[in-house]
Amino acid sequence: xxxxxxxxxxxxxxxxxxxxxxxxxxxxxxxxxxxxxxxxxxxxxxxxxxxxxxxxxxxxxxxxxxxxxxxxxxxxxxxxxxxxxxxxxxxxxxxxxxxxxxxxxxxxxxxxxxxxxxxxxxxxxxxxxxxxxxxxxxxxxxxxxxxxxxxxxxxxxxxxxxxxxxxxxxxxxxxxxxxxxxxxxxxxxxxxxxxxxxxxxxxxxxxxxxxxxxxxxxxxxxxxxxxxxxxxxxxxxxxxxxxxxxxxxxxxxxxxxxxxxxxxxxxxxxxxxxxxxxxxxxxxxxxxxxxxxxxxxxxxxxxxxxxxxxxxxxxxxxxxxxxxxxxxxxxxxxxxxxxxxxxxxxxxxxxxxxxxxxxxxxxxxxxxxxxxxxxxxxxxxxxxxxxxxxxxxxxxxxxxxxxxxxxx
Ligand SMILES: [Zn+2]
Numbered sequence: 056x057x058x059x060x061x062x063x064x065x066x067x068x069x070x071x072x073x074x075x076x077x078x079x080x081x082x083x084x085x086x087x088x089x090x091x092x093x094x095x096x097x098x099x100x101x102x103x104x105x106x107x108x109x110x111x112x113x114x115x116x117x118x119x120x121x122x123x124x125x126x127x128x129x130x131x132x133x134x135x136x137x138x139x140x141x142x143x144x145x146x147x148x149x150x151x152x153x154x155x156x157x158x159x160x161x162x163x164x165x166x167x168x169x170x171x172x173x174x175x176x177x178x179x180x181x182x183x184x185x186x187x188x189x190x191x192x193x194x195x196x197x198x199x200x201x202x203x204x205x206x207x208x209x210x211x212x213x214x215x216x217x218x219x220x221x222x223x224x225x226x227x228x229x230x231x232x233x234x235x236x237x238x239x240x241x242x243x244x245x246x247x248x249x250x251x252x253x254x255x256x257x258x259x260x261x262x263x264x265x266x267x268x269x270x271x272x273x274x275x276x277x278x279x280x281x282x283x284x285x286x287x288x289x290x291x292x293x294x295x296x297x298x299x300x301x302x303x304x305x306x307x308x309x310x311x312x313x314x315x316x317x318x319x320x321x322x323x324x325x326x327x328x329x330x331x332x333x334x335x336x337x338x339x340x341x342x343x344x345x346x347x348x349x350x351x352x353x354x355x356x357x358x359x360x361x362x363x364x365x366x367x368x369x370x371x372x373x374x375x376x377x378x379x380x381x382x383x384x385x386x387x388x389x390x391x392x393x394x395x396x397x398x399x400x401x402x403x404x405x406x407x408x409x410x411x412x413x414x415x416x417x418x419x420x421x422x423x424x425x426x427x428x429x430x431x432x433x434x435x436x437x438x439x440x441x442x443x444x445x446x447x448x449x450x451x452x453x454x455x456x457x458x459x460x461x462x463x
Pocket of ligand 1: 399
């Protein structure tokens with residue numbers, strides 16, 4: 056095993072080069088040409104592995120625009136690979152290649168802040184994770200024990216918008232697997248994630264009645280007043296004590312100051328640790344919407360989109376995390392974990408009963424901001440940790456974590 060880990064360390068510069076190259080491509084979830092350039096770069100680079108790399112198109116998804124209209128949204132392609140399907144251990148690996156950064160005039164330029172820090176779009180979330188995933192899969196190809204591990208890989212273009220197109224693919228790929236490893240970034244202090252909140256997007260579309268604001272104000276039905284009334288009623292849903300969050304994140308409405316607004320739209324998100332809390336919160340939201348619609352004489356549609364179930368820290372998750380911690384100890388690395396309000400594809404995969412660790416990617420921080428950075432030494436560190444853990448499973452020194460008993 057030592058020679059496998061030495062080989063990974065020898066690949067540090069290769070990983071950094073790949074990360075710089077990939078994060079020089081803008082792959083915003085809605086930038087189709089950038090997504091295409093990125094997925095072709097990935098397919099080219101991942102072709103060094105045993106197993107054929109194919110691209111799977113995703114059908115467009117419907118969403119509600121800020122004008123309250125149904126719109127069709129095209130998506131990028133998924134990189135899919137399978138390897139060693141006859142091996143006794145079968146795992147699911149992958150992540151996403153889209154980012155939250157809309158394209159600007161100039162292509163993104165990752166910046167080397169110091170010897171160990173690279174700043175740039177998606178360097179931590181999660182192109183760094185993809186770079187170390189590729190190297191650890193190469194290490195498995197090279198290691199004699201690697202023949203005991205087969206894997207299926209998905210790298211998707213739509214995670215940052217809630218995986219509306221790729222979620223089905225994750226669910227199909229999870230069937231028959233014993234373990235799922237995703238490479239989202241480590242938490243700020245380097246921790247792995249034990250539990251995640253569940254989340255759901257909601258879009259409120261309020262339809263009122265337009266009228267001249269001077270001559271017929273009292274004939275109109277203001278959609279803006281109705282929406283703000285509703286949000287005021289919903290504000291107490293959020294509380295630190297209950298661990299429930301309701302966030303109206305974006306609103307749009309009306310046409311001009313002298314017109315009673317006939318349309319208002321709000322994109323909102325709810326998060327909670329337990330599915331029962333999500334269900335109860337949705338029920339309260341529907342009831343409040345109905346109450347406001349009736350009292351103000353408007354129509355309120357509540358559209359529910361992209362729900363991700365909470366990820367519970369159960370025995371199977373603990374077995375997986377403890378196994379990783381043991382592997383880390385043998386390499387002189389400290390492996391800790393904690394829960395987080397952030398969500399990812401790991402939520403949906405874990406809800407199928409598959410033991411899942413979803414943030415084995417690089418250490419870094421300030422993700423989703425112009426200061427996003429990755430700590431470069433964590434590339435070989437994390438690739439070594441996961442390879443060492445997998446080879447312990449492959450040798451029989453460690454058992455696969457048991458399947459989770461809960462599903463949502
Ligand atoms: Zn991510």
